[in-house]
Amino acid sequence: MLMRNITLPTGPYDWHETKVPRRIYDARLDALRAVMREGGLAGTILSGSTFDDGAIAWLTGFTPKLGPAYALVPLAGQPRLLFSGGPGMRPSAQRLTWLEDVAALKSLTSDLSAWDCPKPWGLVEDAGLSAVAMHAIGHVHGGHVHGGMPTDLTAAMDRLRRVPEAAVKPLIHRGAEILGLIETSLIETAAPTRWEARLAAEQLAFDLGAQDLRLRLSAIEGGRPEPVDPDGAALPEQAALTIALRADGYWLLGHGWRGPRRPRPDTAGLARLAAGVAPATLGLGHIAPLGHSLVEPPLDPQQPLAEGQCLRVTLDSPTAPLSVLVEITAPPLPSGPRLLWAAAALAPQQSGLTGVRP
Amino acid sequence: MNTIPHITRTDRRRALAAAMAAHGIERLVLASTGLHMIDLPNPLLHLTGFRSIGPALVTFDRHGDITAMVMPADDAGRAARHFGGDAAGVDEATDILGHMSSAPHTATVGFGALPHRLAGSITARLGEDARSFDDAFYAATSPKLHEEITAASRATAIAEAGYEHMKALIRPGLRECDLAVAVNLFMKAQGADDSFLMLNAGPRADAVMPSSERPLEEGDLILVELSPSVEGQFVQICRTVAIGEPAPEIAPGYELLVQAMRAGISKVKPGVRMGEICGAIDDLLSEAGFAQYSRPPFIRRRGHGLGAGSTHPGDVAVDNDTALEAGMVFIVHPNQFLPTTGYMMCGEPLVVGEAGPLVLSSREARLDVVTP
Numbered sequence: 001m002l003m004r005n006i007t008l009p010t011g012p013y014d015w016h017e018t019k020v021p022r023r024i025y026d027a028r029l030d031a032l033r034a035v036m037r038e039g040g041l042a043g044t045i046l047s048g049s050t051f052d053d054g055a056i057a058w059l060t061g062f063t064p065k066l067g068p069a070y071a072l073v074p075l076a077g078q079p080r081l082l083f084s085g086g087p088g089m090r091p092s093a094q095r096l097t098w099l100e101d102v103a104a105l106k107s108l109t110s111d112l113s114a115w116d117c118p119k120p121w122g123l124v125e126d127a128g129l130s131a132v133a134m135h136a137i138g139h140v141h142g143g144h145v146h147g148g149m150p151t152d153l154t155a156a157m158d159r160l161r162r163v164p165e166a167a168v169k170p171l172i173h174r175g176a177e178i179l180g181l182i183e184t185s186l187i188e189t190a191a192p193t194r195w196e197a198r199l200a201a202e203q204l205a206f207d208l209g210a211q212d213l214r215l216r217l218s219a220i221e222g223g224r225p226e227p228v229d230p231d232g233a234a235l236p237e238q239a240a241l242t243i244a245l246r247a248d249g250y251w252l253l254g255h256g257w258r259g260p261r262r263p264r265p266d267t268a269g270l271a272r273l274a275a276g277v278a279p280a281t282l283g284l285g286h287i288a289p290l291g292h293s294l295v296e297p298p299l300d301p302q303q304p305l306a307e308g309q310c311l312r313v314t315l316d317s318p319t320a321p322l323s324v325l326v327e328i329t330a331p332p333l334p335s336g337p338r339l340l341w342a343a344a345a346l347a348p349q350q351s352g353l354t355g356v357r358p
Numbered sequence: 359m360n361t362i363p364h365i366t367r368t369d370r371r372r373a374l375a376a377a378m379a380a381h382g383i384e385r386l387v388l389a390s391t392g393l394h395m396i397d398l399p400n401p402l403l404h405l406t407g408f409r410s411i412g413p414a415l416v417t418f419d420r421h422g423d424i425t426a427m428v429m430p431a432d433d434a435g436r437a438a439r440h441f442g443g444d445a446a447g448v449d450e451a452t453d454i455l456g457h458m459s460s461a462p463h464t465a466t467v468g469f470g471a472l473p474h475r476l477a478g479s480i481t482a483r484l485g486e487d488a489r490s491f492d493d494a495f496y497a498a499t500s501p502k503l504h505e506e507i508t509a510a511s512r513a514t515a516i517a518e519a520g521y522e523h524m525k526a527l528i529r530p531g532l533r534e535c536d537l538a539v540a541v542n543l544f545m546k547a548q549g550a551d552d553s554f555l556m557l558n559a560g561p562r563a564d565a566v567m568p569s570s571e572r573p574l575e576e577g578d579l580i581l582v583e584l585s586p587s588v589e590g591q592f593v594q595i596c597r598t599v600a601i602g603e604p605a606p607e608i609a610p611g612y613e614l615l616v617q618a619m620r621a622g623i624s625k626v627k628p629g630v631r632m633g634e635i636c637g638a639i640d641d642l643l644s645e646a647g648f649a650q651y652s653r654p655p656f657i658r659r660r661g662h663g664l665g666a667g668s669t670h671p672g673d674v675a676v677d678n679d680t681a682l683e684a685g686m687v688f689i690v691h692p693n694q695f696l697p698t699t700g701y702m703m704c705g706e707p708l709v710v711g712e713a714g715p716l717v718l719s720s721r722e723a724r725l726d727v728v729t730p
Contacts, residue, residue: 004394007396011538051391088563089567089568130471130472131469131474195546203543227411
């Protein structure tokens with residue numbers, strides 16, 4: 001989901017060692033190395049950027065803020081984190097990752113050339129990996145006997161990231177709770193302008209512990225929502241709300257609605273969400289995993305859902321989309337999947353979920 | 359009298375068309391990643407004033423005709439209103455290809471920053487002779503528009519108000535990140551549409567960096583660069599604040615940095631190389647005995663371009679040979695680590711006038727002391 005970025009998020013830490021135990025990262029690193037071993041790879045480059053840092057944040061805890069970052073992961077030995085910024089900024093990066101080998105990125109070409117790791121390498125791309133960076137990676141990797149580009153491990157990494165561990169579920173649940181509070185504030189706001197409503201929501205998000213909040217307050221033009229630049233105009237009586245927030249490294253995104261004439265999407269498939277069911281059979285809209293990336297790719301509609309997955313289901317309607325966030329259970333709870341958040345405009349009986357809003 | 363040329367967007371497009379003609383270019387394809395960062399050039403924004411939500415392209419031909427392709431699809435209406443015509447909207451980057459065609463004498467701008475698959479696909483579609491026009495584009499369109507300088511002036515006033523607000527909030531026990539959030543929101547309430555704010559504190563720092571959760575303490579020096587934007591136009595001021603009476607070596611060290619900044623700013627006028635401004639700062643610090651701290655890893659640049667899409671004329675660095683032109687906007691900031699004081703910051707944004715610098719801030723940096 002495309003949302004206008006903030007040039008530099010400020011706020012409390014988006015990672016803390018006490019919130020995600022080290023054993024979680026050890027297990028993630030082991031899982032990546034198993035993929036590397038299977039592919040005969042001696043090292044892997046993970047790229048991350050301010051556009052998309054899903055993979056690098058999952059593995060290292062670090063979210064790039066000042067520009068791209070790279071994690072260099074050898075099959076054995078310490079991974080290295082390269083961050084954008086001056087060498088003097090190392091403390092600000094070091095405190096936001098469990099990795100011990102942290103250094104300022106000089107240039108991708110020189111840093112990769114200096115990496116003491118045999119080839120061939122794998123590559124986990126972020127969605128924003130630039131043409132210039134890809135050229136540098138290909139140049140360094142292809143300049144040796146193995147030749148060519150590194151093996152693309154992006155899809156394999158996506159599969160590894162798809163089911164969050166039990167230990168991090170409370171972070172996702174808390175993020176969903178903050179999402180609900182932000183949505184409520186935007187529905188109930190008496191702020192005279194869009195801009196003031198936005199600032200109040202930002203203040204609330206930071207007070208609740210989020211580190212990034214991105215909003216689209218879309219007016220309804222020609223029966224469909226259309227983005228409106230933030231300005232001094234009043235918040236429309238009928239507005240589609242797209243809210244994306246990052247809390248403890250996880251992105252929570254939801255589509256809500258402000259106004260009395262609610263969208264009425266088809267929700268019949270919601271109650272059937274369960275492990276072992278393929279999305280293609282549900283008749284629902286866009287289904288994407290909740291994770292460290294705002295631009296997580298949608299699920300394969302033919303691939304059955306897995307127990308423990310946390311998902312955003314975006315329900316299409318002629319007026320505006322609405323979302324629910326759910327955790328997949330097996331077998332389904334009597335009330336359907338575990339509901340983490342649902343757009344307030346979706347009445348429980350309308351959503352097909354008998355549970356109430358959490 | 360020191361004046362600034364009154365440049366309009368039409369003037370900028372004419373200048374670009376002339377540069378294209380000089381290089382035999384008939385059509386330009388300009389790209390935006392959709393990211394809006396203080397130091398990430400955005401040629402699409404620079405030429406058109408349109409801030410895209412996601413990746414976007416515009417084509418610009420020598421006659422001045424513009425067509426736009428934006429993501430996501432539902433942003434097409436806003437784009438059409440901005441461009442005064444049709445704009446295509448797509449949800450998948452690859453769908454942009456359907457709107458691109460090969461044409462002779464086409465060049466690109468900003469493709470290096472695009473996601474590589476998208477950049478590669480479009481370049482392949484444009485034809486083999488499509489080449490990068492980035493350097494010529496920024497060189498031809500470097501001076502700021504009248505409306506951009508007006509926005510920069512307003513942004514500078516907001517930065518200065520944000521700084522005063524920050525000083526009023528400072529108290530031991532307040533976390534750096536909470537202070538940063540409060541200052542950011544204050545500046546946005548004053549009219550900033552975004553803000554790049556780095557703020558950190560400690561008894562002795564090596565650099566400015568993103569805020570931590572560390573509580574402020576008496577004896578800290580707060581380093582802050584306030585960089586709000588108005589209509590996408592970022593500016594920056596750099597400041598240093600002591601909480602409580604600073605150590606005796608701090609004030610003379612800071613005064614040295616202010617003198618270095620004045621030396622650099624005094625060099626500014628059309629025709630001067632950016633490197634000469636950096637050289638003036640380095641010379642003063644070297645004469646004071648700090649030559650070894652005036653090069654990497656202690657210092658990389660003494661300022662940089664500011665903008666809403668173009669950061670031309672680039673860094674205030676000794677190896678920058680860009681000649682200044684009236685209407686350019688950049689900041690001079692000596693920001694320096696001294697062995698006696700640690701890192702400290704001072705910096706002012708300015709416009710290059712016909713006869714010299716026009717500093718945008720109303721009050722020069724000084725070492726401020728907040729008594730807890």
